[in-house]
Amino acid sequence: xxxxxxSLLERFQHHSDSPALDVLLDRHLESVQRVIRRxxxxxxxxxxxxxxxxxxxxxxxTSFKKESKFSTWLHRIAMNSTMDYFRKLERRxxxxxPELPDVKQSCPSERARYSETIKAVDSAICSLKEIHxxxxxxxxIEGYSVQDAAAICSCTPNAMSVRLYEARRILKTILKEHxx
Amino acid sequence: xxxxxxxxxxxxxxxWKSATDNxxxxxxxxxxxxxxxxxKVHASHDKVVGDPSVTHDSPPPQTSSPTKLVPxxxxxxxxxxxxxxxxxxxxxTPTSADSATPPAFATISDQxxxxxxxxAREYKKLFGSAFEAALDNGTDVSVQVAIxxxxxxxxxxxxxxxxxxxxxxxxxxxxxVWLCDIITSDESVVRGRVATESQSVEIDLWTHRLPDGLVxxxxxxxxxxxxSPNLEHQVVxxxxxxxxxxxxxxxxxxxxxxxxxxxxLSREPI
Numbered sequence: 001x002x003x004x005x006x007s008l009l010e011r012f013q014h015h016s017d018s019p020a021l022d023v024l025l026d027r028h029l030e031s032v033q034r035v036i037r038r039x040x041x042x043x044x045x046x047x048x049x050x051x052x053x054x055x056x057x058x059x060x061x062t063s064f065k066k067e068s069k070f071s072t073w074l075h076r077i078a079m080n081s082t083m084d085y086f087r088k089l090e091r092r093x094x095x096x097x098p099e100l101p102d103v104k105q106s107c108p109s110e111r112a113r114y115s116e117t118i119k120a121v122d123s124a125i126c127s128l129k130e131i132h133x134x135x136x137x138x139x140x141i142e143g144y145s146v147q148d149a150a151a152i153c154s155c156t157p158n159a160m161s162v163r164l165y166e167a168r169r170i171l172k173t174i175l176k177e178h179x180x
Numbered sequence: 181x182x183x184x185x186x187x188x189x190x191x192x193x194x195x196w197k198s199a200t201d202n203x204x205x206x207x208x209x210x211x212x213x214x215x216x217x218x219x220k221v222h223a224s225h226d227k228v229v230g231d232p233s234v235t236h237d238s239p240p241p242q243t244s245s246p247t248k249l250v251p252x253x254x255x256x257x258x259x260x261x262x263x264x265x266x267x268x269x270x271x272x273t274p275t276s277a278d279s280a281t282p283p284a285f286a287t288i289s290d291q292x293x294x295x296x297x298x299x300a301r302e303y304k305k306l307f308g309s310a311f312e313a314a315l316d317n318g319t320d321v322s323v324q325v326a327i328x329x330x331x332x333x334x335x336x337x338x339x340x341x342x343x344x345x346x347x348x349x350x351x352x353x354x355x356x357v358w359l360c361d362i363i364t365s366d367e368s369v370v371r372g373r374v375a376t377e378s379q380s381v382e383i384d385l386w387t388h389r390l391p392d393g394l395v396x397x398x399x400x401x402x403x404x405x406x407x408s409p410n411l412e413h414q415v416v417x418x419x420x421x422x423x424x425x426x427x428x429x430x431x432x433x434x435x436x437x438x439x440x441x442x443x444x445l446s447r448e449p450i
Contacts, residue, residue: 021219023213033211038200047211054215060394080388084398087369087386121196140190141197150339154389171193179188 005070009061025054028071032078039082040126040130040135047148049085053078068151075144076152079134086130115177124174132167233417241355282353282423283346286439292361297445300363312368315383316361317375324370337366337446339387339395345404348435357405365443366395379403381409389444397442404438405429 005027011020029050036049057074061176068092069074125133131153138149152162183191276434303311303323313324344359358374362385370385382402403412404427415424427435 008360018216020442021216022212025215029208029212033277050211051218056396057220059218062388077390080396081365084386084388094407106437115199117192118196118199121192122200125196136193140193144350146243168186172189175189178186180183180190 009058009070010025012058013061021058028074029054031071032074034074034144035137036082037080038077038125038141039133040132041082041085045085048079049078052081067120072148072151076154079138079152080154082134083130118153120175120178124171127171127174128167131163135160135163136167136171140168183430196281212421231288238265282437282439283344283356284353285356285359286342286344286346286423286442287341288342289440293443293445294339296361296443300338300445303363311365313364313370313372313385315370315372316363317372318359323373324368325398326368335391336358337345338364339364339397339442339444339446341385341397341440341442343383343385343399343401343438343440345381345436345438348437354437379405393444395442395444397440399426399440401426401438405431405436411438415442 003023004023008020008024012024032048032053033050034082036053037046039051053074057070057077117148125136128136134153137151138144138152139146144152146160146164147157147177149164150157153160156162235411237333250416254354299314303314307323307325310326311323312326314326315322321390341362342359343362345357346355349355358381360372360374360383361372362369362372364387366384366387366389368386370383372383372385374383381404384400384402386398387395388398397404397415399411399415404411411427415426423439423441426438426440430436
């Protein structure tokens with residue numbers, strides 16, 4: 001039987017059981033990495049955010065009340081770190097002169113190998129507000145239910161549905177040339 | 181069969197998903213190693229700093245003969261006297277151990293929470309969901325309000341964050357150099373300034389409530405002390421009212437420390 005995340009965490013926390021941590025990373029690392037990247041974080045910054053997410057989740061797990069699944073908790077921390085990243089990015093943009101190149105652009109455009117259509121979708125998703133982008137990424141792309149996506153984004157399921165509707169409406173407008 | 185626009189959009193999004201599925205930049209193995217290393221470092225740090233369960237083993241009890249009892253009683257009395265003297269000296273001499281004790285003014289009292297809660301209520305009445313923060317540096321209060329209010333703001337939870345800089349005096353007590361109380365709505369990026377005679381400290385702060393009610397505080401301080409580097413710190417408030425020491429430094433032989441504490445204004449019982 002598959003051992004639960006919570007049990008693995010306990011083994012890691014109380015017995016420093018490294019294989020337990022390995023299993024947790026096997027289960028969640030790529031998914032967290034993917035969500036953070038799909039949210040439009042610059043690829044150079046993705047590893048730092050993923051690392052922060054796991055450290056915060058595992059160090060703060062003593063107070064995890066198990067009202068949600070560990071993966072929801074983990075993705076919520078990932079999403080919050082990502083939102084914080086965008087806020088800081090925005091702040092740095094306003095503080096830095098435009099000609100200085102040290103502010104990394106989010107939504108990287110180095111996906112040259114993609115077709116024009118994929119690039120257009122990429123660009124359209126990147127142009128969404130973060131709350132709309134997270135709604136699309138979590139539900140349509142990652143397959144979370146509206147309830148779980150709402151838990152990850154700390155909002156009500158109704159609010160998540162509204163965000164999703166709005167995100168799809170905007171995407172349909174931007175991508176109208178690609179929709180027959 | 182022709183697809184409607186929603187179905188076509190889903191198809192486009194699925195194509196994008198497939199195209200970006202294996203786009204994870206840095207190798208997963210490398211990332212895994214970094215995470216494991218960080219967790220190991222944190223774990224060993226926690227053990228050194230904060231594990232109260234680490235105790236020293238007591239030596240096994242020894243039996244003694246009656247002939248040696250008198251010198252032992254004398255020795256014990258002298259030891260107790262020496263310990264008392266040592267305790268007295270330690271009590272009134274500033275030591276590095278004292279540095280761990282934060283000043284009383286860094287702690288947020290229940291009365292402070294009650295006052296802040298009242299103020300937060302008033303600010304929210306006035307500004308609604310546009311209210312982001314109020315900074316009180318002891319002389320001025322500045323209120324930060326969003327340009328556009330957010331009608332769907334899910335979280336109206338607030339916290340009181342206290343950040344202060346303290347200087348240790350010769351008698352070992354702390355003196356406040358500057359202190360700032362910030363009432364902040366969760367998720368607001370707060371920017372403020374505390375000006376003293378010799379410096380101007382810029383504060384950037386962001387609080388985020390974790391699912392279990394813990395509050396994460398992200399603080400950037402520009403020049404918290406004269407000629408000191410900027411300070412970036414992230415703290416998970418694990419215990420209501422716990423004072424975190426963010427940084428300590430010595431200037432002209434005097435110890436200066438930056439402390440931070442937080443109390444939730446929404447979920448804690450008064």
